[in-house]
Amino acid sequence: GAVVSQHPSRVICKSGTSVKIECRSLDFQATTMFWYRQFPKKSLMLMATSNEGSKATYEQGVEKDKFLINHASLTLSTLTVTSAHPEDSSFYICSAKGSTNEKLFFGSGTQLSVL
Amino acid sequence: KQEVTQIPAALSVPEGENLVLNCSFTDSAIYNLQWFRQDPGKGLTSLLLIQSSQREQTSGRLNASLDKSSGRSTLYIAASQPGDSATYLCAVTQGGSEKLVFGKGTKLTVNP
Numbered sequence: 001g002a003v004v005s006q007h008p009s010r011v012i013c014k015s016g017t018s019v020k021i022e023c024r025s026l027d028f029q030a031t032t033m034f035w036y037r038q039f040p041k042k043s044l045m046l047m048a049t050s051n052e053g054s055k056a057t058y059e060q061g062v063e064k065d066k067f068l069i070n071h072a073s074l075t076l077s078t079l080t081v082t083s084a085h086p087e088d089s090s091f092y093i094c095s096a097k098g099s100t101n102e103k104l105f106f107g108s109g110t111q112l113s114v115l
Numbered sequence: 116k117q118e119v120t121q122i123p124a125a126l127s128v129p130e131g132e133n134l135v136l137n138c139s140f141t142d143s144a145i146y147n148l149q150w151f152r153q154d155p156g157k158g159l160t161s162l163l164l165i166q167s168s169q170r171e172q173t174s175g176r177l178n179a180s181l182d183k184s185s186g187r188s189t190l191y192i193a194a195s196q197p198g199d200s201a202t203y204l205c206a207v208t209q210g211g212s213e214k215l216v217f218g219k220g221t222k223l224t225v226n227p
Contacts, residue, residue, distance in 0.1 A: 009156065032213065043119070044204070044217040059214075093158060097213075104215070106151075106159035 003027055004096050006107025013084055014115055021079045021110045023094030029074040030096035034104070035067075038091040047092075050077055084114045117142045121205055121218035128195055129226050136190040136221045138205030143186050146212075150179050150190050151204040153220065159204065163190070195225045 003026040013019050023033060035047045048064075050056040050071035058064045066088075068080040077096075081088055093109040118141045128134050138148070147166045151159040163172045163179040165188070171180040178191040192199060202222045206215040 004158075006158070034213070034215075036215075041219070043219045044206075044215075046214050046216075049213065095159075103161050103164060104149075105161070108156060108158035 004030075004094065004105045004107045006094055006110060008110060009108060010111045010113075012113045012115065015085055016083055019081045019084055019112060021081075021092055021094075021112075023077045023079070023096065023107050025075045025096045025098075025105070028096075028098045028105075030077070031074065031099045032097050033071055033077040034095045035069060035077075035079050036093045036095065038093065044093065047079075081112065084112070086114045088112065089114045117145075117207065117209060117216045119205055119207060119216050119218035121203075121221050123221060124219065125222040125224075127224040127226065130195060130197060132195050132225075133191070133193050134195055134223070136192070136203050136205075136223070138188040138190070138218055140186045140188075140207050140216075142209065143183050144209060145183060145207045146210045148179075148181055148188050148205065148207045149215070150177075150188075151206065153202040153204055162203075192223075195223075197225045197227050199223060199225050 005024045007022045033050050036044045038044045047062045048056045048058045050069050052071050052074050056069040071077040094107045095104040120139045122137045149164045150162045153159050165172050165181045176193040181188045202220040204220045206217040
């Protein structure tokens with residue numbers, strides 16, 4: 001089946017620093033990628049949708065200047081958490097779909113801890 | 116606003132038992148419903164996808180049903196195995212949107 005690679009799997013950083021998370025589709029072209037966030041004991045919540053070559057569409061309540069998404073190629077999307085704070089500590093997970101496949105393929109997630 | 120609820124939050128069963136996981140959603144105008152499996156450190160794996168026009172889907176020991184009018188879906192796992200231990204997530208999409216709305220999941224433990 002299709003594979004989506006997400007890196008890093010875990011990151012611990014100091015408050016005020018920026019963290020970049022990468023999401024790669026390894027064996028298909030991902031026309032659309034999604035970024036989700038999951039706080040402890042809460043549901044996965046969509047943060048933003050990105051289409052290759054265009055600006056990401058953010059969900060209500062998600063700050064686009066804080067969570068920078070770049071989808072510059074059909075196989076790579078990045079999420080940068082800028083000036084991270086402890087309240088940004090969460091599990092971030094990406095998913096991707098090709099143009100002809102309705103199924104979503106998920107990365108393995110990134111556990112972000114901001115001290 | 117669509118809300119997805121999964122019951123129970125956790126379930127522990129002995130190996131070999133058949134079990135049912137429940138999912139309900141508040142807005143019946145869905146496009147499709149998916150069941151996922153979430154393993155620690157391994158992300159999500161799509162198990163079954165049911166289109167709104169379908170009543171059920173089967174894959175191996177898994178059977179998912181959908182009653183769109185009542186806003187319910189069930190995931191039936193037959194002859195459970197310890198390898199089935201994971202968190203099972205239910206998610207729906209609505210027409211015109213690719214956004215998945217997830218439930219909080221059911222954490223399943225199958226004891227040998």
